[in-house]
Amino acid sequence: MVDLLKSREDIDRIDRQIISLLEERMDIAKNVAEYKISVGKKVYDKQREDEKLETLGSLASNEFNKHAAQELFTQIMSISRKLQYTLVKTESVSKSFEAIDKLPITADTKVVFFGQEGTYTQQCMEDYFGTDIDSFNELTFRKVMEAVKEGRADYGVLPIENSSTGGISDIYDLLLEYDNYIVGEHVVQIQNALLGLEGATIENLKTVYSHPQPLMQCAKFLEEHDYIEKKEYLSTAASAKKVMEDGDITQAAIGSKKAAGCYGLKILKDSINFDNTNCTRFIIIANQKIFLKDANKVSICFELPHKSGTLYNMLSHFIYNNLNMVKIESRPINGKNFEYRFFVDVEGNLCDAGVINALRGIKEEASSVRVLGNIKKE
Template sequence: MDLKDLRSEIDIVDKQIVELFEKRMDIASQVADYKIATGKKVFDREREEVKLQAVQDMTTSEFNKVGVKELFSQLMSMSRKLQYQKLTEAGASGKLPFIEIDSIDKANSRVCFQGAAGSYSEEAMKRFFGEDVNSIAVETFRDAMAVLEDGSCDYAVLPIENSTAGVVSEIYDLLAEYEHYIVGEQIIEIKHCLMGVSGATLEDIKTVYSHPQSLMQSAKFLSDHSNISQISMKNNAFAAKKVAEDGDKSQAAIASKRAADVYGLEVIEEGVNQADSNSTRFIIVTNQKVFLKSASKISICMEIPHETGALYHLMSHFIYNGLNMTKIESRPIEDRNWEYRFFIDFEGNLSDSAVKNALRGLREEAKLLRILGNY
């Protein structure tokens, strides 16, 4: 038999596979109707594991055993997605515990930010809420979450990601720990300045103070001046404040020009961060389960089964529902070696049927799912 004949046989088998696939999906649709009527859950992990073992036992080689397991895993995954879709269409998707609002009451809100006057966090807050915002400054990111939890503030402004230095991992961990929700974001262009007391020059500087992220973003400049030692601070504005209070010409801070103005320091050199384009994304967090009617981005956090293909199957819910995933990050789960929590951003609004459908599937198949916000 030549290649042409073999390909013809494959074409015949493929046609049969397609016909059987459509027949299987039609039966899956009937299963969905039954589950809608009876209120049964779509995902039955034990049933699927038994089924996978049964089809593997029908194979004649180890290679085919692996292949059949993968094939039927996909078939069952597609069947579940069809059933989730039918449940959503039947209005059985359930209501998400979020309240839709038209806008944030910025004029009458109390807002906290981490750092001090002159920090990028303060700038992000004022850009989002306005110059006259009623605000307080706290020392740490955890403090910001705590004042939200006890009701001392309505919102907190927190940096979550820098275009050069990457994510602020502590913020992701705090989002998983606290029952707070993202309702907005603000992007601030970062232009770090080296600043010191009046009359100080670059040659005078022996020690520079700044936040670890800012020191990282200014690594090239600092490596070119290896005689300058680096000391980390909790916030750039704290660094500028220290240099101003100490009044020592050998000390400098890396912070924003705004911080230099606030603390009466002189800018020795502008743009010490190496990237021409450097921005930080700040999130606006509240303890209320609300989302804006105009929101277009959703953030979620989930834990997945520690097994082969688990992440792949969960990610497929975005594909099948036509949702564009814009970001994924992982963080280790405390006290569980080699297990990770995933943070995902995707486009959509909680009122969209495609979003409800995807979230239903993720909720049933993930070990844990939390909606962090729609903004």
């Protein structure tokens, strides 16, 4: 049997050779980048890489090593491209974003929020902008997006993610559709209460109205009271208003304590959400490509070719540039069954070299990429 120390010495010797060859290969990749700059050729040459993997695989003496060689060279070529992107310096996807010191907020600033008087979104808006602003409401997410896009409001406030039930997928889709940008975020504690008319009791309820999100956040309570029919409605506040207007004591709404006060309802039961730490993250949107100089979270969206390994390869741009990914969501692409677009949040600022490098690589290798915003995280 060969001695362990001897084997390790041999491995160390081979590894030194690999490093020296790797450095030599990287220097040649730099020459390739210079050539590509001079003729305007793209860094990524898929056909060349596929051919190389085929040839290199065939040099190995058994199936295990063939797979190993192909895996290793997939990584080596991916790293060689990353080096080339830093040299080729293609136009950054974030180039048109403007860094600012503070969000412009004046007495004339108009803010649109989702829902109506008494929604959690209104509470978020007041926490974020204070109460001395000119605000109006819209009853759907789409209408909030529209008002911001058309400039009828400078900012919009929308929920994007709940701690118990996850991402609010409609918002992701609408962000892309309307070309609006995320410029801020705020997290609000959500304690959902069951609201009813004077004289109503939980035992005698027949119907409960609320927005689909709070209905999900209160799923356990509603399962335990399955004689109450759940009905999705526009917003928590709109549900409270409906119960008040219908004047039927068998109806209830799920919403905030504030909504109870706004619409003259009483609290039949407080905190019926299944998770006591329930909170929602709201986003502040604008139709301007602006970000704070001290922003530290970048949100991007990309689409990938429908092939194995593409997501892994795309995420490698964050890992290689030492960026911490804090969120990933996928959404189906309409018209392309079972193809997905990914929404990713990473820590960083659009001015950071690592962020610029990662975005360059993703722009070259994804089917499409967009920066949705760069905000200061809470």
